[in-house]
């Protein structure tokens with residue numbers, strides 16, 4: 001058996017838009033109404049009805065034995081019009097956090113998980129002049145109302161994924177295809193993270209631990225003997241994976257470009273250095289990468305899954321070693337404690353999720369035994385949910401959701417994970 005320390009958090013993760021339903025004031029609510037944006041025309045209008053059913057979901061976590069829960073607060077719900085704060089919405093989040101704590105479940109709150117109030121999106125969203133200041137103000141509202149109930153905070157979820165999907169691949173709002181604007185979004189999100197970090201720390205000092213949920217992938221050259229593929233893998237690893245994370249650790253993002261960043265607030269990339277109390281890792285998969293002239297919009301980088309690899313329903317490779325590698329690498333590079341803020345698998349039949357959890361947790365247990373300060377693991381996701389442009393078909397939940405009735409049905413993997421959490425130990429698989 002591989003054992004975990006007494007303070008290690010075994011949690012699950014969700015995000016507001018993906019489960020809550022009923023938030024009509026967000027950019028995703030509007031985006032999903034546009035034909036062709038979301039698979040099967042799915043919309044997040046009801047999702048898991050979590051805004052109403054959250055007490056049941058807290059009770060479920062408790063019964064299953066999970067000890068921590070990462071959720072996000074929906075900015076569009078709290079500030080539906082500029083400067084207008086919905087106190088009743090904040091009160092609901094307060095009750096949610098209170099109920100979690102009463103159930104012995106440690107909350108982790110994300111301020112920004114991909115979505116924006118529509119009014120802000122219409123003013124330029126992440127690229128709006130005052131974006132960082134606005135997120136800072138929102139952080140102030142959130143921490144003033146919820147700060148006494150929450151110790152762990154994420155400022156921004158996966159800034160690299162957001163910049164890529166929204167501004168260069170054009171598949172998320174505002175659906176632009178411009179590498180330049182993706183780059184600007186990256187810088188703007190960095191500035192906003194720093195603004196939110198400062199607000200949270202000013203408000204709560206050491207009582208708030210603040211980080212970013214960095215989406216990190218493993219990138220390997222498709223043909224190790226080809227210089228082009230090696231360069232493409234390095235470029236992908238740097239531009240997509242490492243740049244933002246490096247900026248929060250070392251105050252440098254894209255080398256010489258950093259000094260060209262001009263912000264009305266006087267922000268400099270160097271200011272981002274040291275703006276995390278922990279390092280959050282969202283880890284899903286590995287890419288093999290090759291140089292491809294047909295992928296100009298993606299910096300000539302083509303990604304694929306290794307032939308014969310085990311994959312999820314979404315075709316993502318299952319590669320647990322990658323998690324061990326990444327927590328070691330970034331604990332070392334950042335000098336910070338690490339939380340795995342997301343890790344999970346789309347697996348409708350639940351045949352792969354159990355072994356997936358065991359293999360990824362085994363990697364963490366081994367890293368911890370080697371002295372790597374990994375403090376917690378949040379499985380994505382507690383519930384099946386609205387998977388952005390994919391809609392509802394991918395099933396990431398430990399708990400199955402019947403969208404017709406909103407019935408929750410824990411899968412076998414939920415019971416397995418609960419047992420691991422209670423025993424604080426995992427029995428490694430032989431392969």
Ligand code: FCB
Nearest residue numbers: 015157158161215380387
């Ligand atoms: C991550 C997102 C999360 C969810 C999972 C599957 O990139 O942060 O919202 O969609 O992927």
